[in-house]
Amino acid sequence: MSGARRIWLTGASSGIGAALAEQLLADGMRLVLSARRVEPLQALAARYPEQVLVLAGDLSDPAQVREIGEQIGQQWGALDGAILNAGTCEYIDAQHFEAAMVERVLRANLLSAAYCIEAALPLLRTGEKPHLVGVASSVTFLPLPRAEAYGASKAGLRYLLQALRIDLAAEGIDVTVVSPGFVDTPLTQQNDFAMPMSWSAEKAARHIAKRLEKRPSEIAFPGPFISILKLLASLPMHLQLALGKRIARSEQNTTDSKDAR
Ligand SMILES: NC(=O)c1ccc[n+]([C@@H]2O[C@H](COP(=O)([O-])OP(=O)(O)OC[C@H]3O[C@@H](n4cnc5c(N)ncnc54)[C@H](OP(=O)(O)O)[C@@H]3O)[C@@H](O)[C@H]2O)c1
Numbered sequence: 001m002s003g004a005r006r007i008w009l010t011g012a013s014s015g016i017g018a019a020l021a022e023q024l025l026a027d028g029m030r031l032v033l034s035a036r037r038v039e040p041l042q043a044l045a046a047r048y049p050e051q052v053l054v055l056a057g058d059l060s061d062p063a064q065v066r067e068i069g070e071q072i073g074q075q076w077g078a079l080d081g082a083i084l085n086a087g088t089c090e091y092i093d094a095q096h097f098e099a100a101m102v103e104r105v106l107r108a109n110l111l112s113a114a115y116c117i118e119a120a121l122p123l124l125r126t127g128e129k130p131h132l133v134g135v136a137s138s139v140t141f142l143p144l145p146r147a148e149a150y151g152a153s154k155a156g157l158r159y160l161l162q163a164l165r166i167d168l169a170a171e172g173i174d175v176t177v178v179s180p181g182f183v184d185t186p187l188t189q190q191n192d193f194a195m196p197m198s199w200s201a202e203k204a205a206r207h208i209a210k211r212l213e214k215r216p217s218e219i220a221f222p223g224p225f226i227s228i229l230k231l232l233a234s235l236p237m238h239l240q241l242a243l244g245k246r247i248a249r250s251e252q253n254t255t256d257s258k259d260a261r
Pocket of ligand 1: 035
């Protein structure tokens with residue numbers, strides 16, 4: 001296994017992260033896998049004992065992330081890549097706006113990424129062709145109803161990574177932002193609205209793994225969905241508002257008709 005790239009992949013216990021772990025392991029990479037649920041990570045380790053190091057933990061707890069970073073340092077000495085994919089989604093009900101929920105989502109999606117970056121950077125600095133990757137979301141291209149907390153966390157993550165890209169360039173650390181559209185995972189299976197152009201987690205993982213080889217600054221997909229979001233975001237604000245109200249109404253109708261069943 002010497003010479004295989006050494007990657008820390010977070011959120012590998014389900015959805016996009018689990019599918020990406022399968023793909024990268026099949027491609028021969030060595031992975032540190034992190035998430036709170038240890039069983040799915042151990043199942044991968046049992047199948048790829050030479051390639052997988054399981055370091056489970058709650059990434060929204062800075063002490064646990066620091067401990068994971070120290071373990072990687074002791075066991076591997078360096079990282080060639082970190083793919084920060086762990087995340088969550090909760091939707092706001094503006095009638096009962098809850099700041100605690102915003103805090104929860106920011107902690108899960110933005111602060112946890114910051115803790116992981118702090119732990120990963122010293123290890124990436126001693127790695128080969130280091131690459132830092134963060135999974136944001138296509139929601140960052142267009143404000144959508146009920147996505148206040150989720151969108152804020154992912155927009156924050158986008159800015160964090162884009163600014164870091166500038167500051168890390170001199171050290172030769174590349175930074176990629178991944179912006180998925182809808183992907184069919186346990187996270188989105190809870191959604192009560194239509195998810196146009198949804199991809200399977202396996203298709204998303206194949207796409208991300210292939211594109212990562214070229215180390216682009218952005219991996220956004222599916223292309224047509226992203227183009228539509230960017231087009232809508234370029235409309236005058238009153239048209240964006242009218243459209244947003246329409247989406248909110250149709251989501252409400254879907255919820256009401258599901259509740260009536
Ligand atoms: N699915 C989509 O349509 C979509 C679209 C755009 C962006 N994304 C982003 O893609 C990423 C993966 O999402 P997914 O759809 O694959 O969701 P998922 O199936 O729910 O997977 C989320 C992963 O994150 C881990 N995680 C969450 N909170 C964690 C914490 N505090 N500490 C450690 N691990 C944590 C979960 O593991 P444990 O529960 O075991 O801790 C799980 O492995 C997320 O960042 C999400 O925002 C998804």
